[in-house]
Amino acid sequence: MTAPLDDQHIAEAVARDMAAKDRVFGAFGIAIVAVRPGEVSLSMTVREDMLNGHDICHGGVVFTLADTAFAMACNSSNQTAVAAAVEISFVAAAENGEVLTAQAFERVRRRRTGIYDITVTGRDGRLIALARGHAHRIAKKVVAQLPSPGLEP
Amino acid sequence: MTAPLDDQHIAEAVARDMAAKDRVFGAFGIAIVAVRPGEVSLSMTVREDMLNGHDICHGGVVFTLADTAFAMACNSSNQTAVAAAVEISFVAAAENGEVLTAQAFERVRRRRTGIYDITVTGRDGRLIALARGHAHRIAKKVVAQLPSPGLEP
Amino acid sequence: MTAPLDDQHIAEAVARDMAAKDRVFGAFGIAIVAVRPGEVSLSMTVREDMLNGHDICHGGVVFTLADTAFAMACNSSNQTAVAAAVEISFVAAAENGEVLTAQAFERVRRRRTGIYDITVTGRDGRLIALARGHAHRIAKKVVAQLPSPGLEP
Amino acid sequence: MTAPLDDQHIAEAVARDMAAKDRVFGAFGIAIVAVRPGEVSLSMTVREDMLNGHDICHGGVVFTLADTAFAMACNSSNQTAVAAAVEISFVAAAENGEVLTAQAFERVRRRRTGIYDITVTGRDGRLIALARGHAHRIAKKVVAQLPSPGLEP
Numbered sequence: 001m002t003a004p005l006d007d008q009h010i011a012e013a014v015a016r017d018m019a020a021k022d023r024v025f026g027a028f029g030i031a032i033v034a035v036r037p038g039e040v041s042l043s044m045t046v047r048e049d050m051l052n053g054h055d056i057c058h059g060g061v062v063f064t065l066a067d068t069a070f071a072m073a074c075n076s077s078n079q080t081a082v083a084a085a086v087e088i089s090f091v092a093a094a095e096n097g098e099v100l101t102a103q104a105f106e107r108v109r110r111r112r113t114g115i116y117d118i119t120v121t122g123r124d125g126r127l128i129a130l131a132r133g134h135a136h137r138i139a140k141k142v143v144a145q146l147p148s149p150g151l152e153p
Numbered sequence: 154m155t156a157p158l159d160d161q162h163i164a165e166a167v168a169r170d171m172a173a174k175d176r177v178f179g180a181f182g183i184a185i186v187a188v189r190p191g192e193v194s195l196s197m198t199v200r201e202d203m204l205n206g207h208d209i210c211h212g213g214v215v216f217t218l219a220d221t222a223f224a225m226a227c228n229s230s231n232q233t234a235v236a237a238a239v240e241i242s243f244v245a246a247a248e249n250g251e252v253l254t255a256q257a258f259e260r261v262r263r264r265r266t267g268i269y270d271i272t273v274t275g276r277d278g279r280l281i282a283l284a285r286g287h288a289h290r291i292a293k294k295v296v297a298q299l300p301s302p303g304l305e306p
Numbered sequence: 307m308t309a310p311l312d313d314q315h316i317a318e319a320v321a322r323d324m325a326a327k328d329r330v331f332g333a334f335g336i337a338i339v340a341v342r343p344g345e346v347s348l349s350m351t352v353r354e355d356m357l358n359g360h361d362i363c364h365g366g367v368v369f370t371l372a373d374t375a376f377a378m379a380c381n382s383s384n385q386t387a388v389a390a391a392v393e394i395s396f397v398a399a400a401e402n403g404e405v406l407t408a409q410a411f412e413r414v415r416r417r418r419t420g421i422y423d424i425t426v427t428g429r430d431g432r433l434i435a436l437a438r439g440h441a442h443r444i445a446k447k448v449v450a451q452l453p454s455p456g457l458e459p
Numbered sequence: 460m461t462a463p464l465d466d467q468h469i470a471e472a473v474a475r476d477m478a479a480k481d482r483v484f485g486a487f488g489i490a491i492v493a494v495r496p497g498e499v500s501l502s503m504t505v506r507e508d509m510l511n512g513h514d515i516c517h518g519g520v521v522f523t524l525a526d527t528a529f530a531m532a533c534n535s536s537n538q539t540a541v542a543a544a545v546e547i548s549f550v551a552a553a554e555n556g557e558v559l560t561a562q563a564f565e566r567v568r569r570r571r572t573g574i575y576d577i578t579v580t581g582r583d584g585r586l587i588a589l590a591r592g593h594a595h596r597i598a599k600k601v602v603a604q605l606p607s608p609g610l611e612p
Contacts, residue, residue, distance in 0.1 A: 021206030024213060052224070053174035053295075059236050060177060060220045064213025071205070071212075083212050084572070085593060087240040087393050087546065089421055089440070091414050107436060108397050113543070113595070115395055115436060130413060130421060132438060134395070134544060134593070136572070142206075237419070238440060240393065240546050242574055242593070244567050260589060261550050266390070266442070268548055268589060283566060283574060285591065287391060287440070287548070289419070327512030330519060358530070359480035359601075365542050366483060366526045370519025377511070377518075389518050393546040 007037040010146055011076040015040060017143045018072055028061070030068055038106030040072040046098045057094035062129050066118040069104035070133040074114050078148035081114060081135040088131040098123050104133070111150070112137050160190040163299055164229040168193060170296045171225055181214070183221055191259035193225040199251045210247035215282050219271040222257035223286035227267050231301035234267060234288040241284040251276050257286070264303070265290050313343040316452055317382040321346060323449045324378055334367070336374055344412030346378040352404045363400035368435050372424040375410035376439035380420050384454035387420060387441040394437040404429050410439070417456070418443050466496040469605055470535040474499060476602045477531055487520070489527055497565035499531040505557045516553035521588050525577040528563035529592040533573050537607035540573060540594040547590040557582050563592070570609070571596050 015035045019025050028050075033041040044065050052058040067086060074081040094100055101121050108115040118131040141148045168188040172178050181203075186194040197218050205211040220239060227234040247253055254274050261268040271284040294301045321341045325331050334356075339347040350371050358364040373392060380387040400406055407427050414421040424437040447454045474494045478484050487509075492500040503524050511517040526545060533540040553559055560580050567574040577590040600607045 018206045022211070023202050023204045024211040027202040049176050049180040051176045053171045058175070058177040058217065058220075059224075059239070060213065060217025063216045063220065063239075064211065067211075067213045067216065083243050085240065085242040085544065086212070086216075087238065087438070089238040089414070089438075090236050091421070108395070108433065115397070127414065130438075132393070132395075132436075238391065240591070242567070242591075244574070261548070261586065268550070280567065283591075285546070285548075285589075324512045328517070329508050329510045330517040333508040355482050355486040357482045359477045364481070364483040364523065364526075365530075365545070366519065366523025369522045369526065369545075370517065373517075373519045373522065389549050391546065391548040392518070392522075393544065395544040396542050 007077070007149070010078050011035050011037045013146055014075055014078050014142045015072050018075065022068065024064060025068060028064060030065065033101065035072070035076065037076050038073055038109065039104065040069050040076065041101060041103045042069045043099055043101045046094050046096055046100060048096060051096055055096065059090055062090065062094060062100070062120055063088050065100055065102045066120050066129060066131045069102040070116050070118050070131070073104035073106060073116050074133070074135040075142050077150050078142050078146050079137050079150045080140040080142050081137045083133055084136045085134045086131055088129055090129050091127045092122070094122055094128050100128060160230070160302070163231050164188050164190045166299055167229055167231050167295050168225050171228060175221065177217060178221060181217060183218065186254065188225070188229065190229050191226055191262065192257065193222050193229065194254060194256045195222045196252055196254050199247050199249055199253060201249060204249055208249065212243055215243065215247060215253070215273055216241050218253055218255045219273050219282060219284045222255040223269050223271050226257035226259060226269050227286070227288040228295050230303050231295050231299050232290050232303045233293040233295050234290045237287045237289045239284055239286045241282055243282050244280045245275070247275055247281050253281060313383070313455070316384050317341050317343045319452055320381055320384050320448050321378050324381065328374065330370060331374060334370060336371065339407065341382065343382050344379055344415065345410065346375050346382065347407060347409045348375045349405055349407045352400050352402055352406060354402060357402055361402065365396055368396065368400060368406070368426055369394050371406055371408045372426050372435060372437045375408040376422050376424050376437070379410035379412060379422050380439070380441040381448050383456050384448050384452050385443050385456045386446040386448050387443045389439055390442045391440045392437055394435055396435050397433045398428070400428055400434050406434060466536070466608070469537050470494050470496045472605055473534055473537050473601050474531050477534060481527065483523060484527060487523060489524065492560065494531070494535065496535050497532055497568065498563065499528050499535065500560060500562045501528045502558055502560045505553050505555055505559060507555060510555055514555065518549055521549065521553060521559070521579055522547050524559055524561045525579050525588060525590045528561040529575050529577050532563035532565060532575050533592070533594040534601050536609050537601050537605050538596050538609045539599045539601050540596045542592055543595045544593045545590055547588055549588050550586045551581070553581055553587050559587060
């Protein structure tokens with residue numbers, strides 16, 4: 001399959017592929033809101049089984065949503081990237097039943113590495129968490145049948 | 154209930170209380186391995202529904218285990234502490250079915266803040282992730298019926 | 307001196323006061339480019355004595371410029387704030403003689419804490435470093451003679 | 460010069476070479492305390508020109524000492540490594556005239572990356588700062604005339 005696809009189509013196809021294969025994406029009820037090259041927006045509704053002992057959304061669940069958006073954003077050119085490190089700051093509590101949105105976008109793109117900023121916001125737009133992810137790229141496509149512009153000569 | 158309990162008994166009671174109330178603790182099948190004041194060790198078996206698209210444990214799940222150990226360690230004196238920020242470095246992949254262990258311990262304890270280091274290791278002891286958590290303490294007990302040494306005059 | 311000053315005048319007065327008292331500000335030849343409430347831009351020329359063994363600007367010097375902008379931004383309401391933690395990502399090398407600009411701005415403002423994002427850019431606008439600072443506020447003015455809106459009832 | 464040198468001799472030679480070439484090392488009066496493969500200890504006396512407006516050591520100066528120890532530790536096998544990111548937590552103030560010690564050691568060593576933990580302590584051993592550095596290795600020696608075990612076939 002060598003027909004050229006533009007970056008937007010590649011990013012969408014990679015996001016669909018990752019969403020289908022990622023078991024946590026399904027288990028957590030995550031949905032894709034928007035995808036652009038280097039930029040992904042996801043949503044998720046906080047459920048009873050996602051709460052901690054304070055009856056608010058567990059920090060690990062907020063992180064998981066942010067990390068999933070980061071993963072999709074850093075793989076969006078169809079060159080596989082893995083998370084090397086992530087820092088997250090918890091700003092406000094997310095409530096049971098609340099719809100959270102995570103937006104990840106590329107701050108720095110280099111051949112082998114990348115830095116991505118992620119925000120998680122609540123129903124009313126208030127900031128729930130800020131995160132920054134560091135990715136390492138490897139010489140492998142995400143979706144074998146699609147081109148990966150950065151990987152080809 | 155004003156009978157004095159030593160720090161070890163308080164730490165154990167807080168951990169049991171948090172484990173019972175934290176819905177993610179149960180949903181993820183997390184178990185308490187060991188508890189000491191300022192130090193907590195937890196275990197969890199990676200399940201099929203915790204895998205990402207590479208068929209390895211999702212980074213969010215590894216983080217959740219580390220974050221839960223951090224939360225128990227920073228609350229272990231029965232003074233409520235909340236996670237302000239956490240940095241995690243992903244070192245190696247965790248496989249489906251693998252038993253992971255997270256160990257959190259106090260590096261810095263101050264009246265209003267604390268810093269905790271967390272390691273996540275695999276079945277064979279290899280390092281899966283390194284994390285560092287920053288906690289803010291608030292003037293509230295975790296378990297109302299127990300004393301909280303730092304909170305009392 | 308109880309005459310009301312607006313936030314802009316307070317931020318400028320605090321920056322001038324900090325610049326005058328901070329010995330590193332002078333020793334590194336840092337200059338104030340712009341100040342607004344919660345936002346500060348500084349510049350500095352990389353000198354021979356700021357180079358590391360690769361003949362590029364030492365990471366500690368880039369950090370110092372970023373950290374100084376962060377400090378001025380988080381103190382700009384005339385309520386003293388101290389750096390609790392900073393993460394910095396080094397993106398590109400800065401050369402000898404190059405003028406660097408650090409811009410810090412407030413991402414999150416809470417009563418006792420704050421989160422600030424800082425970018426350091428080179429002569430040509432390329433990104434040199436990205437940083438994020440976590441501040442703790444204390445109940446003390448920076449400039450005693452000026453009001454501090456957040457501290458007053 | 461192909462005579463085999465052991466890891467300890469390589470680490471010492473790299474540290475001496477870096478100390479001689481790094482202008483900040485000299486300008487800040489940093490001294491080597493101890494060197495082992497993957498582990499470096501440095502000292503520095505806080506000077507008047509290193510103080511901030513609170514008359515304590517500027518965070519950028521504490522970072523610079525930590526970052527220099529990190530750089531020497533991650534280059535100690537004579538394979539060049541560069542700092543990709545560093546997180547620092549400021550725990551206590553360092554005073555004018557105080558001798559600070561930074562100890563960096565390798566937590567994770569991989570072919571292309573590494574993670575290093577750094578502590579900065581004061582005269583009395585109290586913790587001044589905790590840092591963690593992320594390094595990227597490149598295919599180049601630090602000292603051309605010495606072997607670099609990781610780089611050779």
